[in-house]
Amino acid sequence: MTFKKHILCIGAGYVGGPTMAMIAYKCPHYKVTVVDINPTRIAEWNSDDLPIYEPGLDKIVKSTRGKNLFFSTEIERGIKEAEIIFVSVNTPVKTFGAGAGMAADLQYWEKTARQILKCSESSKIIVEKSTFPVRTAFAMERILSLTENDIHFDVLSNPEFLAEGTGIKDLEYPDRVLIGSRETPSCVKARDELIEIYSNWVPKDHIITSNIWSSELSKLVANAFLAQRISSINSFTAFCEKSEADITEVARAIGMDSRLGNKFLSPSVGWGGSCFKKDILNLVYLCRHYGLDEVANYWEAVVSINEYQKERFVLNMLSAMFNTLAGKKICLLGFAFKADTGDTRESPAIFIARKLIEEKAELLITDPRALNNAKIDLNGIDGKISYIEDPYEASDGCDAIAVMTEWEIYKSLDFEKIYRSMVKPAFIFDGRNMLNHKRLFDIGFNVFPIGKPSLTHF
Numbered sequence: 001m002t003f004k005k006h007i008l009c010i011g012a013g014y015v016g017g018p019t020m021a022m023i024a025y026k027c028p029h030y031k032v033t034v035v036d037i038n039p040t041r042i043a044e045w046n047s048d049d050l051p052i053y054e055p056g057l058d059k060i061v062k063s064t065r066g067k068n069l070f071f072s073t074e075i076e077r078g079i080k081e082a083e084i085i086f087v088s089v090n091t092p093v094k095t096f097g098a099g100a101g102m103a104a105d106l107q108y109w110e111k112t113a114r115q116i117l118k119c120s121e122s123s124k125i126i127v128e129k130s131t132f133p134v135r136t137a138f139a140m141e142r143i144l145s146l147t148e149n150d151i152h153f154d155v156l157s158n159p160e161f162l163a164e165g166t167g168i169k170d171l172e173y174p175d176r177v178l179i180g181s182r183e184t185p186s187c188v189k190a191r192d193e194l195i196e197i198y199s200n201w202v203p204k205d206h207i208i209t210s211n212i213w214s215s216e217l218s219k220l221v222a223n224a225f226l227a228q229r230i231s232s233i234n235s236f237t238a239f240c241e242k243s244e245a246d247i248t249e250v251a252r253a254i255g256m257d258s259r260l261g262n263k264f265l266s267p268s269v270g271w272g273g274s275c276f277k278k279d280i281l282n283l284v285y286l287c288r289h290y291g292l293d294e295v296a297n298y299w300e301a302v303v304s305i306n307e308y309q310k311e312r313f314v315l316n317m318l319s320a321m322f323n324t325l326a327g328k329k330i331c332l333l334g335f336a337f338k339a340d341t342g343d344t345r346e347s348p349a350i351f352i353a354r355k356l357i358e359e360k361a362e363l364l365i366t367d368p369r370a371l372n373n374a375k376i377d378l379n380g381i382d383g384k385i386s387y388i389e390d391p392y393e394a395s396d397g398c399d400a401i402a403v404m405t406e407w408e409i410y411k412s413l414d415f416e417k418i419y420r421s422m423v424k425p426a427f428i429f430d431g432r433n434m435l436n437h438k439r440l441f442d443i444g445f446n447v448f449p450i451g452k453p454s455l456t457h458f
């Protein structure tokens with residue numbers, strides 16, 4: 001079969017894999033290849049057991065793979081063949097040198113840019129899909145302009161806004177697709193080509209364009225605003241616990257104000273995920289670079305409140321359980337950073353687990369999708385930790401349960417059975433406010449929600 005276009009994506013991760021699968025699914029006339037330096041990851045994409053869990057992903061990968069969607073480690077070949085290249089490599093926080101702990105580590109994209117330059121034999125459109133610091137496109141253009149052949153690269157910014165767990169829905173029905181470009185005739189033509197791809201399934205009025213720096217910045221600002229909203233509601237959970245106000249009632253009351261809206265107001269043990277923290281710290285770093293210290297401090301506080309929330313959760317457990325956790329068995333219900341994903345990157349559960357181990361508690365961790373990642377995250381920690389798929393088995397004989405992830409299945413657990421199997425007094429710390437607290441109290445549990453009065457039998 002001859003394809004209308006050859007699309008390549010460099011980076012077969014949480015973004016590259018699902019995004020390209022959606023393009024292949026919606027555009028059978030394009031050939032889409034996803035490449036990665038990690039051969040294990042590529043082998044998993046080519047297997048029945050995909051490397052990431054995302055509801056709906058299996059179906060679209062299986063219906064396109066081998067037809068117009070291909071996963072490969074042949075990066076050079078992919079670059080040569082492609083007319084459009086999406087760059088979806090990781091952009092973690094730098095762990096060394098200047099800006100360590102704040103700035104984005106750009107070694108992966110720079111290697112990618114240089115490889116594109118080295119292997120290209122024809123002009124191409126380069127699409128920044130990863131989340132990059134503002135003005136990365138400029139650096140990318142500089143590297144790609146070093147070509148000695150008569151070829152040309154147009155760099156576009158097309159940040160991804162999908163959230164894990166709802167990634168497929170977000171890709172199929174995006175609130176918006178943002179494309180940033182320069183206004184040169186060549187860039188405008190490249191932008192039109194990218195618009196044409198998305199137009200295969202996204203309504204035209206949901207595809208918006210902007211200048212390239214606004215596009216890069218919008219991605220960081222969107223994540224900063226989202227995280228800020230959760231930090232804001234979480235900051236008031238601390239206030240509620242002191243004042244006997246109830247955060248659920250407060251969230252409902254403010255969420256009905258149409259100017260505020262009711263989304264992203266669920267209090268939690270803290271927000272996690274691979275991006276919020278790194279993107280805000282990157283924003284803070286950029287602000288300081290531009291001499292905007294007040295702006296930097298403002299956004300840094302969003303991260304500080306999140307650290308405070310996780311710390312507070314453990315201190316509340318300690319104080320409720322008579323100020324000692326040593327030798328006590330604690331079941332962590334969930335380990336993923338949110339429901340419907342196996343991803344544990346920056347999951348609050350990692351922090352909580354480490355702190356509980358420091359207190360010499362014994363941990364029994366259960367999660368329907370994230371146990372393998374949990375084992376990697378806690379590898380080498382000096383303490384007693386078991387990983388158990390069955391939540392009944394995991395909570396058997398425990399002193400306390402701490403809810404880390406809002407998996408729907410936890411709502412329908414038989415808590416009477418669980419209570420019977422636990423050491424008394426039995427405690428539940430609901431880090432997601434997802435359980436029926438009154439019912440748990442009636443069963444006999446001492447219940448500690450977030451941002452509302454605790455229900456105790458003593």
Ligand code: NAD
Binds near residue numbers: 010075090109164274
């Ligand atoms: P990831 O770590 O899951 O995937 C990145 C992949 O890139 C890895 O498999 C890695 O091996 C590969 N890679 C790195 N350097 C390479 C190279 N030189 N050549 C080929 N492959 C290379 O990361 P992710 O979660 O997919 O995130 C990718 C980018 O998308 C980040 O910038 C992130 O901020 C952004 N983003 C992520 C999400 C999300 O939900 N995870 C959502 C929106 C945006």
Ligand code: UGA
Binds near residue numbers: 272338
């Ligand atoms: C987030 C953004 O929502 C995406 O738009 C963005 O593309 C992505 O980051 C990214 O750049 O990586 P994601 O981290 O996958 O997506 O998931 P979210 O739904 O945003 O949840 C993030 C964290 O906040 C989770 O730990 C979640 O449990 C927590 N959260 C979310 C709350 O504690 N309360 C809420 O009300 C909502």
